[in-house]
Amino acid sequence: MTKVVRTRVEFEGSVSEELALVQGEDAEPWAQGEELVIVGHPQRRVEGIAKVTGRARYTHDLRLPGMLHARMLRSPYPRARVRRVDPSKALALPGVRSVLHRFNAPKAAFRGEETIFREEVRFVGDEVAAVCADSEAIAEEALALISVDYEVLPHVVDLEEAIDEASPRIDEHGNVHDADRHERGDVRKAFKEADAVVEATYRTATQMHNSFETHGAVAVWDGDMLTVHESTQHIFGVRRGLQAALRIPYGRIRVVCDHMGGGFGSKGGVGKYSIVAALFARELGTPVRCVLDRHEENLAAGNRSATLQKVRIAAKGGRINAIAHDSWSNAGQGRWIADPTGPTKSLYDVPNVLTRSYRVLANTGSLAAFRAPGYVEGTFALECAIDELADRIGIDPLALRRLHAASDRDPISGLRYSLKRLVDCYDIGAQEIGWSRRRPKGLRASAPGLRRGLGMASQIWSGGGTPPAYATVHLNPDGTAVVRIGTQDIGTGTRTIVAQICAEALGIAMADVRVEIGDTDSPYAPISAGSLTVASIGPAIRLAAMDARDQLLDVAAGILEVSKAELRVEGGAVVSRGARTPIAKVFEELQNYTVIGKGARLPNSEELVLKTFGAHFAEVEVDPRTGEVVVDRVVAVHDVGRIVNPLTARSQVEGGVIQALGFALSEERVVDRPTGRVMTPGFESYKVPTVKDVPKIVVRFVDAPDTCANNTGTKGLGEPPIIPTAAAVANAVANALGIRVRTLPLTPQRVLDAVEAAPAAKGGEADRRGDRRS
Amino acid sequence: MPRATPVLGPAAVDVTLDVNGHARAIHIRPQRTLLDALREDLGLMGAKKVCDEGTCGACTVLVDGRPVYACMTLAVATAGRAVETVEGLAHDGGLHPVQEAFIAHDAFQCGFCTPGQIMSVVALLRARPDVTADDVKRAVTGNLCRCGAYPNIVAAALAAAKRKK
Amino acid sequence: MKPFAYVRAGSVAEAARLLGKGSAALAGGTDLIGLMKGGLAAPARLVDLTGIDGLRGWTRERGAGLRIGALTPLVELEESEGLARHLPIVREALADAATLQLRVMGTLGGNLLQRNRCWYFRDQAVPCWLKGGTRCFAVDGENAHHAIVGTDGGCNRVSPSDLAPALIAHDARVSLASARAARTIPLAELFTDPALHRREEHTIRPGEIVTQVVIPDSALQRRGTYVKAMDRKAWSFALVSVAAAARVRDGKLRDTRIVLGGVAPVPWRVEAAEREVDGQPYSDAVAARAADVLLADAHPLKDNGYKIPLAKELVRRALARLAAA
Ligand SMILES: Cc1cc2nc3c(=O)[nH]c(=O)nc-3n(C[C@H](O)[C@H](O)[C@H](O)COP(=O)(O)OP(=O)(O)OC[C@H]3O[C@@H](n4cnc5c(N)ncnc54)[C@H](O)[C@@H]3O)c2cc1C
């Protein structure tokens, strides 16, 4: 029986109502304390051997017979009209097969536009033409031979310049667009009646994903059937995108992603490179590969928007009484923004809140979701402002947060949370870092002249998962199983978790489960993003495995002549009153029988709000004479429901913390304003953390299953660990220095400039003042 | 009269590389990097091309036992030198201790940097079995990991070192 | 990369002969290959120097100073215990230079001859002054990493090498050989004087090969130290670096050298600061005076003023370390 119901879906901070199909009945959730033998225990990655031997095949590694190579010609100007394209010289180069550009390319809808080669190119790196050739080197050489007549137009690349009325308007509707607004309580009144108000402006830099495997695809046609191998977080999203761009039937498109070298949010759908590969492959009748190089990746494959955020926060009676948060995000050419005010709206129980969020257009590459998009930036501003207020009213910043963290209701909808253990995160983290050592003017440093401080910040994120997601489990007559689901493993360990849940629910060993993912010929699963993978697919896999087990028991009951109720499956055998019959034995006389179990993810409760919570604590040492910030230790505590694989969960948190440290301390896209060129397109100038930048990271979980969330009790863990780190570090730096640097990243330059501007910070204890207003 | 040294190229020339102990003859132009020779001419996809400009370490292979960036090395210049890649580590179906330790300690996520990381650790432990965490960090400073598997990479290297002793 | 011919030279003479017009010498390739990939160099022929006997390793002979072959890989300089005894500053300077892989590949000569890292220079599409254009884009652009002194209104690049300041602090001389002649010049003179407004970074002539670096006996009497500030904990060029060397006796520094990296288009020796400390009983106040005169003539751009306090601090640290030794 299949029913249609409405369900609330939350994806990366925005909530929407969607239709869902309900099939079958849900299982009782695995309860707290329930004895599980595989889930909840550390398990090595099932693809481990493939990855350490170099055998794992990534999209980059595919080489098909007859395969050609495509490369993009990209605009050297931040804004220009493409008046003429002359590819004749390129076409004359031996080995060049074809050139596509705006005057000859077929219409191909892409992100709301009709074509992939626009008349007006809008950032340095925007696609102007594509070449297909026998080798990448020839294609590259041919790019230089395409002559393009550009009419250069006025541009603006910087966020604050784009906001400025005096700058060129690059869009007919202006550069600044309303994106979101939330109001509750009476903010004006609250500020008027406040005991203390802090008002500050925070800035964050553009962060670039820099997934190690760049975006890319290989397209192959077999008659009118298209197969695209793509490094993606969402094979089904790519399939839809190809359908829209190429106007071919959904059923004629297959998308495959086997191993995948990271995405961090940027690989959520089809890219121009995939469309170009498919177009060339169709035209030339042979496979075509189009893979971006590192510099292209950093021009055109997305980024976390730079933000400008103004926060006003008021205290009354020792509590936070009001917050007003205005935020502008540099969306580049993006048509949406990741809203930084999300945490301000929902993290704390504060009665009077006003948030306004704006999308600002600029002549730079579009944003793409980047691990907790918006929340990383917004949490930095919110959590710094709370610390500034706490300093102002002379209360411990953690104590101030505690006053607003205990509520069990979502302040926006008024609905109850399925589970909220934020205060437990505080207790565990405070204990672990030794928060009681914190003093308003910092701690004793390890050497004279250095400054040491403690800081913390909290996180809220969705991660409850959603339908639709489906899985099948094939139980072979030898007792092994194949689980099929159209999800993808982007490095988070999804394969392993799929195997764990299947093995647990079926009652067989993990080694007897083969995981088939990353292929749209499997049942649908959602994007691997938004921390929704495990909580979306886990319940479906469990139901599919239970279905298979149930059918197995039917067979076993008949064969063993025991009533089904007395049978269970355990360790690969059917067990009844002490007798164990291996599954293979059950099927001995039914040799070619295959049990097919299926399962679907059921909707979330309408009455509950599903969130993850957490808190990070940081201890830092700052050298005010060199501007160097050394993060000594980060304690990360998260409340994300049941932990399926403690081994990979810890890795996930460490990875999130490290990426956040890059955002906090060293990562910054620099764009030259006059030319619009990205000055930091490679790893020499764009500084992602090295092994030496990593502090001691302590990972703790409030490992409590959220039994109201879904039948596995899980929630997501992809984004939570990147959210509060930068804020915790910035608060620790402020605690250490006695002055606050409100612009990320906290480079030696920024710290030194701040210290020079506030000589008190250089001097002794006596002349240090904690709270400067901006 | 000193013997004149042959000038190779710019057209393609025959070169024999010693890769994982096997002589491999290829026909390449002098501008072929070792990384492209391994991946395109020899089909060895372990070493990855992530930056192609000597700034990430994903292409790390060993030449005469020491780690180098294959993307910044000309293949012609490695003729007659011993090149080792991740594909050469496992023997008789058994993993190298460093590979095993990487799995046991979950020292990778997406795995794209992993072949390079492993080669750097292998070179370190061959030269000095007795290593500290700082030694390991120094050895893999030139291997970025965007997923941030660093703590586990260090743990895996230390565990492999302990096992070797 | 554009196609090129490759030849492995067997001797200095052969290499010099092969290095005709349009050719380039190839050592470790860590800079040259990057420039070629980036479209900033397109030699028709590469002459590989790494097979030449006798240009690798170091020797110390009394009267002849310390000689280091130009083709010695950086990693050998870093790992040599003997060299660390004679010239400890080299190990210190290499400790945070690039990465192990780059030090395995990179050579002494290549390190001294590497081109600068200005992002306008490295972007092929930007017609900056050094590449023959009319102006330095950093002046009105993004200049947090650029020079604060010695630019003379011209190019605002900074000298990137960690070894150059360290070796100059020990009066290093560099030997060059061509098909016709050989010469030995002070290492400092290998770098083009910014005041001359020449569109090149080095004074090496076409067809010349760097064969060795020589530290005279007298300079080996000095103790040297190297400090470097970076915007990440590793694998970064210096924001500012300081090489300091002196003979230290009875708490006094004599014969002091202070050479900065990362602040000027060339390694930047500051004799005024050296004079402040020379012969004085070392104290914090003396170091502070040296720091104060250090960059008196600096002209910071919009975003690089922080390099002044940073350089002062690093000089204080370097001097304190010398005095404590
Ligand atoms: C990502 C990255 C980070 C780096 N970080 C640092 C750092 O922190 N500190 C630092 O000091 N360096 C750093 N470097 C630079 C590196 O140290 C140099 O690239 C290296 O030392 C150059 O040596 P090479 O032998 O590879 O030179 P090559 O690239 O082979 O040559 C460089 C230049 O010198 C010429 N040349 C080389 N040898 C001779 C010779 N004997 N005679 C005549 N001409 C010659 C070549 O023709 C070429 O023009 C970094 C490099 C990279 C790519």
Ligand code: FES
């Ligand atoms: S690919 Fe060679 S160092 Fe990045």
Ligand code: FES
């Ligand atoms: S595991 Fe993904 S980059 Fe290292």
